[in-house]
Amino acid sequence: MTNLKKRERAKTNASLISMVQRFSDITIMFGGLWFICEVSGLPFLYMHLLVALITLVVFQMLGGMTDFYRSWRGVKISTELTLLLQNWTLSLIFSAGLVAFNNDFDNRLATWLAWYALSSLGLVLCRSFIRFGAGWLRNRGYNIRRVAVAGDLPAGQALLDSFRHEPWLGFEVVGVYHDPKPGGVSADWVGNFEQLIDDAKASLIHNVYIAMSMSDGAMVKKLVRELADTTCSVILIPDVFTFTILHSRVEEMSGVPVVPLYDTPLSGINRLLKRVEDIVLASLILLLISPVLCCIALAVKLSSPGPVIFRQTRYGMDGMPIKVWKFRSMRVMENDNVVTQATQKRSPRDKGR
Template sequence: MSTPLRGILHAHQSSLSVAHRLLDLAVIVLGGYCQNFLTDAPMTAEAWSQILLAVLVFHWLGEYHQLYGSWRGERIIRELIKVANYWGLTFVVLLSADYLLLNHADLPDNGQMTWFAGVLVALCGYRLAIRSLLHTLRSRGFNTRRVAIVGTGQCGERLAMSIDSAPWMGLDLLGFYDEVPEQMDLARIGRRIPVLGDLDQLVADARDGKIDKVYITLTLGAQARLQALIKGLSDTTASVYVIPDVFMFELLHARSESINGLPSISIFDSPMDGAWSMVKRVEDIVLSSLILAMIALPLMLIAIAIKFTSPGPVLFRQRRYGLDGRPIMVWKFRSMSVQENGEVVTQATRNDSRVTPLGAFMRRTSLDELPQFFNVLRGEMSIVGPRPHAVAHNEQYRKQVSGYMLRHKVKPGITGWAQINGWRGETDTLDKMQKRVEFDLQYIEHWSVWLDLKIILLTLFKGFVNKNAF
């Protein structure tokens, strides 16, 4: 194997992060100055104060959320999303300060919007240019890092495939090291990656300066081996990273957390935490209020029709599990002649005799679900989320479907990712419930406001009427 070139930026990571900070500062300041210059507006003390506040807020957000760390192993889209989020939050702070402190009621004006858009394009544009330049350099053997993986198990193999499939990271995988070097043949992952030796050989190669980065993929039970290896590598200049095999589990929105300085990794967590829970709640309040205003008349007409076509109450309230498994009472228009809400609840089936004639129409068109927008307004449900099941069904399926209760890491929804993908209605086989749970967990893992809006839009076209709804 030919000796790879040492990374030309190997000793300058801190210089690059400083350069990023200075470039961001320059873009924000020049953007504000150019906007005033092009509109012939004077650079008053108020204008400079606004620019200074923007610099301080954006810089604080970037530092606090590690915008200026290394992005070598991340795709550019994740960096650009962070930049857009932080600049958007900065702009909101500026508008709030203008409104509260300067009593500017007509916000934002055209000049401010031009500044916001111009700076956003510049902040993202120069990052794209730098990343493109780095990709070109790395494809020619520059700005690379020579890396080795410790451990030839499943975690090490997965890491090798990840590195090998992403040459834009500039990581030149030399090979594997393990206590039993002859045990693994990795030719099947695309190219032959050799097992170079045992752990003593790894330490010796690192001391000789042959390795820039070492990724350790040992099992959680290998504490003694891990401590001995790290002690040996501390006598080298190689950067050392530990990738615990906990990442081989099916993690649900995993994140790191510090407990009085002690780092920890969550395996199951919710994306609706902190500020994002507020964003989700605002989304629900705004949309549910608008929808209830639009459907007020249909709600009244349906209630009258139910009252005059079958005996019993208009609304049916059923006990179901909400956020974190806490019980809630979900509202529906009554569509059956019975109101099962106990330890045994029989699912509706095709041509079910318990369903009233009007109820059959409402269930096919999902009109019976409309009162749940009041549940949303009350904060018990969300417009988008995993559909809530009767408590009896929860207790049944939590014993049969792996990860079933993880659906309750978020509020239940009126519509969801599973429903628009066809997994709604009767779950007469275990496979159907497993697929529903699979799509629900996909939604939780990938949640965003845009995904919610996409699901709501798709629900309008294929979520209300469904062949499986009866």
């Protein structure tokens, strides 16, 4: 059997789980809308089927854009469920916008909210069941992946320790491979790099995590080149102690892989969702605390002469200037240890009134 065929066979279990996830998503979305129509006494018409299809297509497109149907082994379930609800929410909003002015579809808000709530519950429960079911099987020896670390970075040892403490992930620890050093070797040491390559070629290891410092670049290249001729999945653990890249992600610029050290925290779908969330939540919060704000404004006005609020320039996303309204009593970064009150119309804090 060629290495390519072996690699494809190793991905069978992940593909099977992905198929189950896709089928469950389709069933829950269609079934959720049908159930709401049945309970509400509404006939399940062609328009309902069309809306469900549109929602499903958008959901699958978002799944491809966010790599949603990948293997989630070793990733927190909260991360998976958050992305699941995010994609489902955006899909439903898109569909609702398309049929908002179509009189052939029941556009009552209660129908949309009920469908959203019921399907959200079903998606979360089903995805949790799949995750814990797979973990239960792995905990009993099914679909086990034998893993090893190449190198002696602390991050590699920490990864192996986490695999031992979480057997439901389905990882069996082989050990750590690296060339012996004068200071000795760790308790998990099982051999040098030549032994690692031999074990990998003998199909004794499924995943190899390379945990080596940037100064060992030549050895890393050699290992990657040698392991490319095996059935192992090779994963690089970045040297997070050289740069602050613990929360960075790998991107590609003109075919060259790059790792942003400092970047805009939100982009794409996440940025759109955050913007909608900011507007909705800010409006609701302002409405709720408006009586308190009025009381504060009255207290500021009675305490001393001058304007109640002032406007200052701040910088938001992408360095764009934004206008921020503040009560006169508030401190700002430019104040240092001196607070200048805007009690006169020409006060430096009385900007843009």
